[in-house]
Amino acid sequence: MRSPLRGWRLLLFARCDDASQTESDEWDGPVGRDRWWAARLHRLSCGPCRREAKQMRWLRRLLTSAPDKVRVAEVNETTAPPLSPEAAERIRQSLAAARDSEQA
Template structure:
């Protein structure tokens, strides 16, 4: 927020509500999103604030980090026997996963 810039009170209220009331299912979605894009300040704050009291989500975070690190290590190997996906195929898979999350 820039000094002198008008404040959108409704948007600010939504951001504060998300920070204070983030549920585990929303936290898991944000964790997943954080591997694909940088989180907004309110998303980041809500997620980190949620991890403080929630042991289950802290454990899930560690598990997701392990999966991502393992996947990255495998992709760094340049083994010609591994199947490589095109950027288009990766985008379709991401879209399908997001669609499934939104549907449930």
């Protein structure tokens, strides 16, 4: 069973690492109420953590407002420029030389 004081300890002794981790975890989904409050109260008293939270909110707003073409960069055979035969041969030779030097 969970100790009822666990949440209070989090609120009173939250560190910058905890607040930063909570802020990061909020990107993945909702976090527990006690963690959220601990990070929130920590940010009230910690200037660097307040700035980090503000920057994270700005970054989230920027990423969600970006067009889909910018957000998802897909590279496949149709979008990547093809290699010249000479370049492909140089790569093959370099890989073979590296493989030979590893075996020696």
